[in-house]
Amino acid sequence: MLSRRGLLHAGLAGTAATALGGLASGCAVPTGSTGRNMVLWYWSGGLSPKVVDEAKARYDSTVNLQAVQIGGYYRSKLLTTMTGRAHVPDIAGLKGEDMASYLPNSSQFVDLRTLGADRLKSQYLDWKWQQGVADDGTLIGFPIDVGPVVHFYQSDVFEKAGLPYEPEDVSKEMGTWEQYFAAGERLQKRIKGSSLLIDIMAVYDNSVNQGAKRYVDKDKNFIGDQEHVRTAWERAVEAKRRGLLSSIVSGTPDANSATENGKLPSQLGASWAAGDLKLNVPKTKGKWRVANCPGGPANSGGSFLAITKACREPERAFEIITWVLNSANQAQGFVDAGLFPSTPASYEMKALRAPDEFFGGQITMDVLGPAAENIPVAYNSPYDVALRQPIVDEIKNVGALGKDPKKAWSDAMSKCRRIADHLGVSF
Amino acid sequence: MATAPTVDKPPAVAPEAPAVHPKKGVLSHWRLYLAISPFYLLFLSFGLIPVGFSLYLSFHRWDGLGSMEFAGLSQYQYLLSDTEFWGSIGNTIVIWALATFPMIALAMVTAVMLNSAVRFKNVYRFAYFLPNVTSVVAVAIIFGSVFSTNFGLANALLQAIGLDQVAWLNTPWGIKVAIGTLMTWQWTGYNAIIFLAGLQTIPGELYEAARMDGAGPVQTFFRITLPLMRPVLLFVMVISTVTGLQSFTEPQVLLQTTANDSTFSGGPDHAGRTMVLYFFQQTFDNNDFGYGAAVAWGIFLVVVLFSIINWRLVQRRDEEQ
DSSP, X not given: OHHHHHHHHHHHHHHHHHHHHXXXXXXXXXXXXXXXXXXXXXXXXXXXXXXXXXXXXXXXXXXXXEEEEOOSSHHHHHHHHHHHXXXXXXEEEEEHHHHHHHGGGGGGBOOGGGGTGGGGGGGSOHHHHHHTBOTTSOBOOEEXXXXXXXXXXXXXXXXXXTOOOSHHHHHHHTOSHHHHHHHHHHHHHHSTTOOSBSSTHXXXXXXXXXXXXXXXXXXXXXXXXXXXXXXXXXXXXXXXXXXXBOSOOTTSHHHHHHHHTTSSOEEEEETTHHHHHHHHOGGGTTTEEEEEOTTSOOBOOOEEEEEBTTOSOHHHHHHHHHHHTSHHHHHHHHHHHOOEESOGGGGGSGGGGSOBGGGTTBOTXXXXXXXXXXXXXXXXXXXXXHHHHHHHHHHHHHHHHOOOHHHHHHHHHHHHHHHHHHHTXXX | OOOSSOOSHHHHHGGGGGGGOHHHHHHHTHHHHHHHHHHHHHHIIIIIHHHHHHHHXXXXXXXXXXXXEEOTTHHHHHHHTOHHHHHHHHHHHHHHHHHHHHHHXXXXXXXXXXXXXXXXXXXXXXXXXXXXHSOHHHHHHHHHHHXXXXXXXXXXXXXXTTOOOOOGGGSHHHHHHHHHHHHHHHHHHHHHHHHHHHHHHSOHHHHHHHHHTTOOHHHHIIIIIHHHTHHHHHHHHHHHHHHHHTOOHHHHHHTOOSSSSOTTSOSGGGTTOOHHHHHXXXXXXXXXXXXXXXXXXXXXXXXXXXXXXXXXXXXXXXXXO
């Protein structure tokens, strides 16, 4: 007990010190920075450290660019700071999955159109650009990276199973979900103990992401009960019915060892999943190839930079942002940090067209580039997160626990109805 | 203080009365108040004000950034009818029970053994206390591999004694048992040290007397040790109730998945979604700060309820005595 209390006090003393420090400097700098300082908030791996360093040196004569990596739960820290209206960064990274929740508060950010963003629009992927636009047309987010979903597979296992194993053939002959499932049945018959898919989410989420509609539309209507979600749901249920799902929990050591042993030779993942594979299953180097995702391209992840209202020199900040995120530096970001460029011009650059030994010398950009360019434009509502959750929870119950799909769907819908009602979304 | 019935007292107190005059008393002790003020000032700014603000917040709708909108009691109305919240209370209690009862039994056994150990006493104490000061996140990651299906230690043990594999982190009961085990592992040592402190306050003469009267070790334990340990047991129960009802990191880290999915959903069928996890999901995943605040107050009421139950149980026992 004593040690607990001691700890508590030590902690409080610490917070007091920081609070007092905060108060003191807070008086001098009420919002944002002085003209000279330019604070940039991002997270580890959010930008290429090399490009950030170069930007610091490049703009050194005009501003003192302070790039701060914020650890932990990024969004809640940014929200807290912005709500507190003190020490708000001039430039803030916004994660793609949080983007929709920032958009209704466009007044907190500088409209990048007023700084001349429109003239750069053509250099960026259109669907990505649209994700940074609020309902009132304000442009908040400037595109950093995207996450095109592709089909990673182990070609030796596919060959052993008598499946197509060259990237072009796989892209062509497993181009639809139906073809992919049929191939999966063959795979599982020939390779004992293997599974086509790790879990039901691999089908469900990617299927929804391949469409142009999600869960809530622009006019706050719930559309998660419509055809596009139903199709994804039924496709996921079918994968379960046909026994194509493993019982492995993704992200566990089980998943890694199964992947290494060729029991999960096919994985649908975003461009950044290549980095995970290289990290988690280094022994499989050279066996992997990249092909198109069955059913069409989809996006998963990717983020933005925004200029907050607290920024005193928006023009300068915009200059920095657009330099950091131009096509040459985005190419650098891909090389350094695996950030897939949102600038199609980067895809043609030499650094990105280098053969990748992990993928048997394949030029992965041949698959990733077109996949990124063909992702559909979808409207992301701030209510999507809340209303997607019950459906995802229930499809997981179908996948992991074998819950009756009909019951699961009706449970999901009744939960959605309640949540929609609570959030003021019409059902 | 100012009650009338004690008629015979005022004369005795009267001469001293001016000295304890409330206003003057406060002023004359200003140095002491100043000395303790940091705690209260900090408590005010980091404790009381946030608590008050969360109450205020629970009557509003707020996305954390925009303007607040008054919502009256609607957040609480929704809370009462929210089956997900009630489910999370159930999960929390089951996980708490799965963690606490084995933990108390183990801690007691450990403490008795530590108490009779002759050599390396401090080494043992240190070793048993170590889990409690280890980062929960690191521990949860290790337990994640212990309970993984194909290559986990738990399943290796099961198979060694001829049982089937269990998909621990993929079935509702498996998840609860895994979280409960983690918490047991983490808190056994801490509580054993507290029990040990309690054991050492029991005078040796009592044991001697018991031995003279022919009591065996089991009888001694149940007739002497356990009754005298009641206050310590109560303390341990209260602490583990409070920590158990607020469990968050254990399920969050144990059940997080890599796919861009909520890390607060608590696994299949929400089996590991505790109250605090649910609060986090509502607040930080859904950006529903108003409802999150209402959930937090719901959690507060549940904790209060359990504290009252704890307290009453002990009161009654004392009365029985």
